[in-house]
Amino acid sequence: MKKKINPRALILLLALLALLTAFPFCVSNYIIQIAVYCGIYIMLAVSLNLLVGYTGIFSMGHVAFFCIGAYTSALLATKLGIAFPLCFIAGGIGAAFIGALVGFATLRLNDIFLAFTTMGLGEVIRIIIQNASFTNGALGVAGIPMPMLAGHKMTRIEFYFMVLILVLILVYLVSRLVHSNTGRTLKMIRDDANAASSLGVNVFRYKMTIMILSCFVAGLAGSLYATFLQYINASNFSISISINIIAMVAIGGMGTISGPIIGAILLQVLPEAIRFLSNYRQLMFGIALVISIMFAPRGLVGLNWKRIPFIASVCEKLKTNNGKEI
Amino acid sequence: MTMIVQQLVNGITQGGLYALLAISYSLVYGVMSLVNFSTGSIYMLGAVGAWLLCNYLISDFLLSLVVGFAVGFALAFILEKIAFKSIRGISRISSLICTIGFSQMLNELTALLFGKATKGMPSFFSEKAFEVVGVTISWLQLILMLAVVVVLVTLQLFVYKTKMGLAVRTVAMDNTTAGLMGINVDRTISIAFSLAGACAGIAGVAGCIYYRSVSAYMGWIPGIKSFSAAVFGGLSSMPGAILGGYLMGIIENFGVQIFSTGYRDVISFVVMIIFLLFCPAGLLGRKKTTKV
Amino acid sequence: MKKLVSLLLVLMLSMAAFTALADEPVKIALTAPLTGNLSQYGESFQNSVTLACKQWNDKGGVLGRSVELVIEDTAGDPAQAATVAQKIVSDGSIFAEVGDFNTACCMAAQPIYAGSEMLQVSPTCSAVNFAVGSEWSFECLGTQDVQGEFMANWAYENGARKVAVLYLNSDWGISVDNGFAKAFKALGGEIVIEEPYNDGETDFSAALTKLRETEPDALYIACYYNDGAAINIQREVLNWDIPVYHPGTVYSTDFLSIGGTAVEGVLTNVGFYPDDPTPEAASFIAEYNTLYGKDPDYYGACAYDAFNVLMEAIERAGELDTHKVREALAATDAHQGVSGSITFDENGDARKSYIKLTIENNQYKVVR
Numbered sequence: 001m002k003k004k005i006n007p008r009a010l011i012l013l014l015a016l017l018a019l020l021t022a023f024p025f026c027v028s029n030y031i032i033q034i035a036v037y038c039g040i041y042i043m044l045a046v047s048l049n050l051l052v053g054y055t056g057i058f059s060m061g062h063v064a065f066f067c068i069g070a071y072t073s074a075l076l077a078t079k080l081g082i083a084f085p086l087c088f089i090a091g092g093i094g095a096a097f098i099g100a101l102v103g104f105a106t107l108r109l110n111d112i113f114l115a116f117t118t119m120g121l122g123e124v125i126r127i128i129i130q131n132a133s134f135t136n137g138a139l140g141v142a143g144i145p146m147p148m149l150a151g152h153k154m155t156r157i158e159f160y161f162m163v164l165i166l167v168l169i170l171v172y173l174v175s176r177l178v179h180s181n182t183g184r185t186l187k188m189i190r191d192d193a194n195a196a197s198s199l200g201v202n203v204f205r206y207k208m209t210i211m212i213l214s215c216f217v218a219g220l221a222g223s224l225y226a227t228f229l230q231y232i233n234a235s236n237f238s239i240s241i242s243i244n245i246i247a248m249v250a251i252g253g254m255g256t257i258s259g260p261i262i263g264a265i266l267l268q269v270l271p272e273a274i275r276f277l278s279n280y281r282q283l284m285f286g287i288a289l290v291i292s293i294m295f296a297p298r299g300l301v302g303l304n305w306k307r308i309p310f311i312a313s314v315c316e317k318l319k320t321n322n323g324k325e326i
Numbered sequence: 327m328t329m330i331v332q333q334l335v336n337g338i339t340q341g342g343l344y345a346l347l348a349i350s351y352s353l354v355y356g357v358m359s360l361v362n363f364s365t366g367s368i369y370m371l372g373a374v375g376a377w378l379l380c381n382y383l384i385s386d387f388l389l390s391l392v393v394g395f396a397v398g399f400a401l402a403f404i405l406e407k408i409a410f411k412s413i414r415g416i417s418r419i420s421s422l423i424c425t426i427g428f429s430q431m432l433n434e435l436t437a438l439l440f441g442k443a444t445k446g447m448p449s450f451f452s453e454k455a456f457e458v459v460g461v462t463i464s465w466l467q468l469i470l471m472l473a474v475v476v477v478l479v480t481l482q483l484f485v486y487k488t489k490m491g492l493a494v495r496t497v498a499m500d501n502t503t504a505g506l507m508g509i510n511v512d513r514t515i516s517i518a519f520s521l522a523g524a525c526a527g528i529a530g531v532a533g534c535i536y537y538r539s540v541s542a543y544m545g546w547i548p549g550i551k552s553f554s555a556a557v558f559g560g561l562s563s564m565p566g567a568i569l570g571g572y573l574m575g576i577i578e579n580f581g582v583q584i585f586s587t588g589y590r591d592v593i594s595f596v597v598m599i600i601f602l603l604f605c606p607a608g609l610l611g612r613k614k615t616t617k618v
Numbered sequence: 619m620k621k622l623v624s625l626l627l628v629l630m631l632s633m634a635a636f637t638a639l640a641d642e643p644v645k646i647a648l649t650a651p652l653t654g655n656l657s658q659y660g661e662s663f664q665n666s667v668t669l670a671c672k673q674w675n676d677k678g679g680v681l682g683r684s685v686e687l688v689i690e691d692t693a694g695d696p697a698q699a700a701t702v703a704q705k706i707v708s709d710g711s712i713f714a715e716v717g718d719f720n721t722a723c724c725m726a727a728q729p730i731y732a733g734s735e736m737l738q739v740s741p742t743c744s745a746v747n748f749a750v751g752s753e754w755s756f757e758c759l760g761t762q763d764v765q766g767e768f769m770a771n772w773a774y775e776n777g778a779r780k781v782a783v784l785y786l787n788s789d790w791g792i793s794v795d796n797g798f799a800k801a802f803k804a805l806g807g808e809i810v811i812e813e814p815y816n817d818g819e820t821d822f823s824a825a826l827t828k829l830r831e832t833e834p835d836a837l838y839i840a841c842y843y844n845d846g847a848a849i850n851i852q853r854e855v856l857n858w859d860i861p862v863y864h865p866g867t868v869y870s871t872d873f874l875s876i877g878g879t880a881v882e883g884v885l886t887n888v889g890f891y892p893d894d895p896t897p898e899a900a901s902f903i904a905e906y907n908t909l910y911g912k913d914p915d916y917y918g919a920c921a922y923d924a925f926n927v928l929m930e931a932i933e934r935a936g937e938l939d940t941h942k943v944r945e946a947l948a949a950t951d952a953h954q955g956v957s958g959s960i961t962f963d964e965n966g967d968a969r970k971s972y973i974k975l976t977i978e979n980n981q982y983k984v985v986r
Contacts, residue, residue, distance in 0.1 A: 028708035033701050052419060109606055112361075112418065116557050117602045120595035123550075127816070130787060131588045138814075139789045142725055142747055229700055230729040233722040235817075236696050239550070243426055250423045272701065281691060282653040283434035289427030294409060297416035329831050332856070336823040434653065442658040444844045446876030449851075462857035537820055538851045539844065539876050543655035547818045582824035583831075588787050588814040590824075 020164060024157045032156050036228055038268045039163035040221050045248040045260035046174055047217035052246070053255035054178055055210045056190030057107065058115040061122030062245050064102075065095040065215040067237035069222025071129060074141040074232050084147035088223045095219025096212045098125075103211035107204060122242055130234035140233030144226055159228060166224075170217060175257050186210065187255075251292050253299025262300055328460040333579040339467045339536065341575020342474035345568045346529035347552030348559060349481065352567035353522035355556075356498035357515045358414065363425040364405065365526050366549020367432035370542065372398045372530030374440055377540040380448055387450045390531050391473060398527020403520040410519065411512070429545075437542035444541040447534050470532050477528055478568055481521070485564060494518045498562075551578075551591070554598040560608025569609055643686035644679070644938065646671070646928070647706045649717035649727070650921075651694035655818070659719050659842070659917050663741065664689060665910050666918035667716060669902070670925040680932050692718055696726035703727035707734045713938055714739065716924050719917070721745040721789045728752050735940055737947065739928050741920035745789035749966035756947060758924040758960060759790075760970035762865075766797025768887060768972045769838065769863050774805045776861065778836035781807060782829040784822075784849070785840035787814035794840035794865050810834050815845075822849045826856055836861040843868045843915065846884075847876035854880040861885060866957075866972070870915030874980050882980070887972040889919070889958020899956040916957065923955030 024032050044066060051057040073091035076082045082090075106117045129135045146153045147162075154162070177183050188196045189203050197203045226232045244267060252263025274284050296303040347365060354362045372394035379393045380386075405428060413421050451465035485491035493514045496504040505511045533548065534540045552571060559570020574594055581593035601608060648667050650660035671687045679685055690706065692699040699718055706712050707730055714737035718724050724743040731738040732752035740748070744759040773781060781802060785791035791814065799809045810832040813825055826849070829837065837860055839849055846868040853862070864886040873881060890899040902922060906914045914922070931947035932938065953960040958970040974985035 028704075030701070030705040030708040033704040037697065037701070058419060105603055109602065113557075113602050113606045115418075116554070117599050120554060120599045120602075124592050124595050124599070127589065127592045130816070131586070131814070138787050138792060139745065139747065140722060140725060142728075142751060225697075229697065229726055231696065231722075231725040233696060233725070235722050243423070246419060247423045247426070250417075250420045254417070254419065271698075275691070279438060279652055279691075280434075282693065283431060283438065286427045286430030286434060290409065290424055290431060293416075293420050293424040293427065294412060297413060297420050299420075329827060332827045332830075333824060336821075336827060340821050340823070437653070437657060442661050443872055444658065444847075444876060446847070446872075446878060449878060464855050464857070466855060533820075536855075537848055538878070538880075539848055541658070541844070544820065546655070547820060579824040579827075583828050586813060587784075587819070587825040587828075588816055590819070591816065 024160050029156050032160050034268060034272055036156070036160050036163050036224075038265050039160070039167045040225050040228070041245070041248060041264040041268050042167050042261050043170055043217055043221035043224075044245045045252070045264040046170060047214040047221070048245050049249050049254065049256075049260040050174065050177075050210055050214045050217075052249055053259070054183065054186045054190060055207060056111065056193070057207060057211065058111045059118045059214075060115045060242055060246065061102075061118030061120070062214075062218055063237050063239065063242040064118070064122040064125045065099055065218035066222040066225070066241065067122075067125060067129065067234075068098050069095040069219025070226035070232050070237070071135060071141070071222075072219070073223035074144045074226040075135065077144050077227070078141055084145075084227060087227075088220060091223030091226075092216045092219040095222065096216035099215025099218075100208070100212050102215075103208050107207045107211065119239065119242065122237075123239055126234050126237050126239075129237075135234070138234065140231060141226070142231045144230045144232070146230070147227060163224060166220070171257065171261065178257070182206075190255075247289060251289070251296075251299060253301030256299070256301045259299050259301040266300075329583065331459060331461045333583055334576065335461060335463055335467060337576035337579035338572065339470060339575070340579065341572035342471055343529050343533050343536070343548065343571075344552040344555045344575050345478060345571025346474060346525050346532070347548060348556035348567040348571040348574075349478065349564055350522040350525040350529070351553055351556040352561055352564050353494075353518050353525070355561045356564075357494060357501070357518040358410070359418070360410065360421050360425070361418075361553070362410075362522070363422065363549065363553075364429040364432060365522070365553075366545030366547075367429045367436075368398050368401055368523050368526040368545075369530035369533065369548060370540075370545035371401055371432065371436065372527030373534035373540045373544065374436060374530075374542075375527070376531040376534055377445055377447060381445075385448045387469070387535070390535065391528055394527040394529075394531030395524045396527070398530070399520045399524040401527070402523020403516065405523070406516050406519040411515075429549075433542055433545070440542055442542060444539050447538045447540060449538055450535055466536065470536055473528075474532060477525065481525065482564065484521075490514070490517060551594055554594050558598050558601050558608055560610045563608065563610040566608050566610030573609075643684040644681070644932070645686045645688055645709075645712045646925070647688045647690060647709075647712045647715040647717070648921075648925075649690045649692050649699065649702050649706070649715060649723070651719050651723070652689075652691040654693040654695070656694040656719055658844075659742075660691070660694075662915055662918040663717065663719060663921040665906065666914055666922040667925045669906055669909060670922045670929075673905070674929055680929050681936070681938070685929070688712060692723050694720055694723060696722040699723035700726045700730060703730040707731065707736055712736075713932075713940075714928055714943070716741065716921065716928060718743070721748060724748055724755075724757075725751075728755055731755070737928065737940060737944060739924045739947070741924040742790075742917055744793060744967070746793050747789075753966070754944065756924075756927075756962060756966040756968075758920050758927065758955075758957070758968045760958075760960075760968040761963075762793040762797030763800070764797075764969060765865055765887070765972060766794065766799075767801035769865065770798055770801035770805060770807070772885070772974060773836050773838065773861075773863055774802065774807055776836070778834075778861065779807050780810045780832075780834045781836050781838050782810050782832055782834035783812045783838045783840070784825060784829060785812070785814055786842070786845065787816050791840045798838050798840075819845070820848065822852045823856060826853055826858065830856070830858055834860070836863060838863045840865055841868070843870040843873040844876070847873050847881060850877050850880040850884060866916050868916075869919075869975070869982070871913045872915065874977065874982075878980070881977050884977050885985075886975050888916070888975045888982070889970060889972065890956055895956075896954055898954060902956045914956075919955070919957035923953070923957050923960060926955060927953050927960060 048062045051059050069091035072094035073087040076087045106114050193203050248263035248267050249260045253259025350365050375393045375397035376390040493509045497514045501511050555570040555574035556567045560566030650663040652660045671685050674685050690702045692702050716739050721743050724740045732754050738755045740757045742759045743757045749755050749757050785795040862884050866887045869888045931943050935942040935946040950962050961969045976985050
């Protein structure tokens with residue numbers, strides 16, 4: 001089964017890559033900062049989408065794993081002076097570990113109950129971190145060092161490239177996963193878990209694996225966030241972050257590869273783009289959320305592609321190609 | 327002993343507010359399977375309505391409650407008509423985000439129109455009523471407790487004793503069948519939603535009178551906490567939501583006594599999580615089994 | 619004649635050049651939470667600093683150039699604060715920054731300002747690890763050691779021996795608690811309980827009941843004025859009559875209007891005499907009142923001072939050179955601000971003076 005690549009899609013992809021590579025050299029640090037946040041939130045949205053969109057696990061506490069990753073990484077770096085790559089991996093593993101525990105306890109639950117349980121857990125973890133002494137409590141963790149690269153501290157552009165590469169790898173792996181047999185099994189579980197289990201699928205094991213994977217990615221994102229911000233505080237990880245990530249997935253389009261990416265970029269860039277509105281900013285953001293859900297309930301990805309003629313034709317071509325491939 | 331009774335009184339007063347909000351969640355969840363996160367904003371707007379009344383027209387306790395009822399009812403009615411009706415069929419996640427968007431919109435709009443600063447409410451019935459074993463109970467606490475109970479009982483009577491209430495319960499069980507049986511589903515949902523809003527509005531007035539302050543962002547925390555109270559008692563059952571609200575208030579107050587105020591929210595969430603894990607339907611909720 | 623014309627020409631040209639230079643305004647950024655649940659404090663910042671900026675421009679600006687404010691909203695969110703900091707630093711024309719309100723935002727922005735050597739003057743960030751973290755960071759609220767000692771002495775003089783502390787669980791609240799507890803224990807007093815509460819809490823009756831169990835002689839409550847009013851109201855509902863001490867953060871007319879009878883007799887402090895203010899303070903209060911229709915609160919006063927301290931440092935440095943202005947700022951000695959006299963210590967934390975204050979007939983009154 002050799003892959004035949006559509007030349008137009010390839011050109012589009014290469015142009016996108018060239019743009020992503022060239023653009024940080026033409027813009028200020030401010031834009032790079034936003035781009036890095038976009039990257040981190042893409043990781044979060046993509047990982048949440050694995051749970052919500054592909055497996056049907058409605059987690060409302062994704063911020064908890066983001067938070068654990070950030071704190072694990074930050075505390076290892078500041079208290080023990082461990083180098084960034086190890087902290088980064090440790091952040092992921094820490095989050096995955098807690099994710100496994102949470103999954104073990106909650107994955108038996110019905111969708112909406114699972115949502116509330118994870119939401120509650122997210123808040124519990126945040127409040128414990130805010131009150132515990134080993135996390136510096138409300139003082140937060142300050143002075144998290146930037147990673148070293150070839151003997152000097154990473155610049156913001158280098159950090160951007162690191163995040164970019166990680167995001168590309170992640171998106172590639174996730175798209176491979178969801179188009180594999182495992183991915184199809186996951187979708188079956190999402191659509192009807194009972195039917196899946198009657199066909200001999202070990203639903204719990206699949207769910208657990210995805211939970212751990214997703215939490216691992218969220219933990220990695222947390223580590224990047226802490227390192228990039230150089231200061232974290234429990235108040236960074238409130239329930240509104242969870243809601244934000246869910247909004248990214250829902251607005252972009254659940255159960256698609258590009259949806260969460262588009263959603264993450266949109267919800268990160270929009271608040272900055274409407275900065276000139278000052279006092280009216282949050283209001284406009286709320287209105288944008290409502291309008292987008294009301295007019296595109298399946299997400300922007302589900303809406304635009306069929307309405308815009310040019311994209312529709314490209315879409316059509318891609319689809320026929322995929323058909324051949326299978 | 328003094329402490330125990332005092333915390334109990336505190337807990338019941340606070341639990342009453344939770345119960346009103348919890349029942350608001352429960353009503354909406356019952357008929358629409360929707361968790362309405364703009365409940366906290368309706369709570370806030372009820373309080374703002376009462377403040378406007380007391381500040382510009384007449385400072386009256388009963389009238390404030392009426393205003394809270396009216397504001398909550400009207401607002402929920404409008405929200406349902408313009409927005410939630412059109413999103414009824416979509417996925418839970420999307421509808422949740424939509425309610426959160428509305429909540430943010432309402433909060434920020436209020437902040438812009440009403441001002442960002444916290445405003446003070448006039449004090450009602452601040453004299454102390456009586457003292458038992460060193461515990462003082464003020465008229466305010468007593469009257470609020472009474473008001474909440476009256477509202478809750480009225481609502482129960484409406485739902486369980488009237489024809490409209492029967493329609494609400496039928497729609498909550500199965501709205502397709504209810505439609506086939508000749509019940510006007512749209513109207514029933516609209517009424518249930520508006521009543522839920524009215525409960526939140528009254529809770530807002532009670533809250534702002536008890537705490538004597540009003541601000542545009544006052545709804546978020548009570549909204550979240552009473553939501554966990556509703557889950558704790560059983561989202562699908564109205565008496566459960568009421569019981570959950572009161573118990574949550576009491577548990578929180580004793581939790582503060584035993585642990586620390588810093589861990590207060592942990593206590594309410596841990597209670598909720600324990601119930602979800604071991605008894606997901608809540609204290610009095612119906613147990614639903616998924617059919618193949 | 620030719621000479622005269624050329625002289626005139628040169629004069630005109632240099633005038634033009636000079637005015638061109640003078641027209642280029644000095645840009646100062648103000649970051650504050652203008653949306654979200656901290657926005658009422660951010661609004662106070664915005665009002666006060668806008669007023670201060672207007673006053674400087676009415677006086678002819680700084681170094682003969684006008685002053686321009688660039689106001690940015692951070693919504694109290696550290697991630698946004700970092701983005702805004704990056705935006706300000708990248709702008710290139712902004713000379714220094716005043717803000718932010720909450721510590722998390724200041725701390726998140728600090729590495730960015732420090733990295734590009736921009737002055738960051740926070741009106742209210744008194745966290746122990748803020749100003750010491752960077753030579754470019756200053757704060758005007760003052761470390762809590764001095765205020766804590768002041769309040770501890772006062773409570774002790776009034777006969778309190780057992781004090782219960784309730785504090786906001788933030789870095790600010792913790793440092794207020796530590797400052798007070800250290801000083802009060804040094805006097806020989808006893809702290810019977812130290813109870814934190816989380817931001818956003820509305821119900822304090824449980825916490826107050828718990829404090830009451832420990833039978834203290836007095837309460838020391840570290841909170842913002844909203845929470846302060848709520849706490850005192852619930853204390854009144856519980857019918858608990860006890861001396862209550864607050865740090866200066868409750869100084870606000872809103873504290874009086876929300877608290878009503880409940881805040882009667884509460885003891886706090888302030889940096890200036892409200893009934894006999896210095897001319898600067900009097901003009902600040904009067905002008906603030908005409909512009910915004912209410913009296914400034916403590917945060918507004920701090921923001922006003924932060925801006926003025928920075929402007930005066932620029933005047934003293936004589937040129938817009940960050941290093942020179944930083945030195946001038948660090949050398950600020952007993953600046954008579956509206957929130958008290960400000961002197962920076964070696965870390966960049968303000969050392970302030972305090973005046974005893976109480977509330978009588980719903981009015982602030984100095985205790986002499």
